[in-house]
Amino acid sequence: MDFVGAYSAENLKFLMEGLYITLFVAFVAIILSFLLGCILGVTRYTNIPVLSQISFVFVEIIRNLPLLLLIFFMRFALPEVGIKLGPVAAAITALTIFEGAMISEIVRAGLASVDKGQIEAARSSGLTSVQTLWHIVLPQGLRRMVPPLVSQFISLLKDTSLGVVISLAELxxxxxxxxxxxxxxxxxxxxxxxxxxxxxxxxxxxLSKRLEAKNA
Structure with a gap:
């Protein structure tokens, strides 16, 4: 084992460059997948006709596919139909779609955990369905989602390592x-x-534990 050679300034710099790509891909994918997950989760929770069924089918399909398959698809299959994505874009797109489907279930479960009595009280006080969702359900649901969301984000960060199969210059x-x-x-x-x-x-x-304690 050659620790001195492995930890040379050049090699450490090269690893930090890989870490930067890892964190960049993870950060962008976390933002996009959270937004996608919220849209899908809220759509399923509110049972919007047609849209909720489409969201259900999409989530079920993506959840039952391996992430590696999606990464290969984004990088090597899309060019067959004229859509060319570089390694970074392909990895971000695959992670966003895959993690978005996972997050949608966290969002849906978080919203569904809010006591029905509060929802009925809000509606009886004159709030519309949208106002009840925005002012009553979402604030409480989001607090309960923090621990599973952070766990999912940690998994996402680790999953960036799968980008090595498409020559993503990550860690x-x-x-x-x-x-x-x-x-x-x-x-x-x-x-x-x-x-x-x-x-x-x-x-x-x-960070997850601190947020969970703060919202307790």
């Missing part, structure tokens, strides 16, 4: 290149990558 991709430069770099490099993933995800879990 694992760059680690693989470093390992390829010397067999003795394998254990030191993987240990450092594991520490990086652990640190980032652990900080997210701490």
């Amino acid at each position: 694992m991709h760059n680690a693989g290149i470093i390992i390829g430069h010397g067999f003795n770099y394998t254990i030191p490099t993987l240990l450092l990558v594991a520490l990086i993933y652990f640190t980032v995800n652990y900080l997210l879990s701490l």
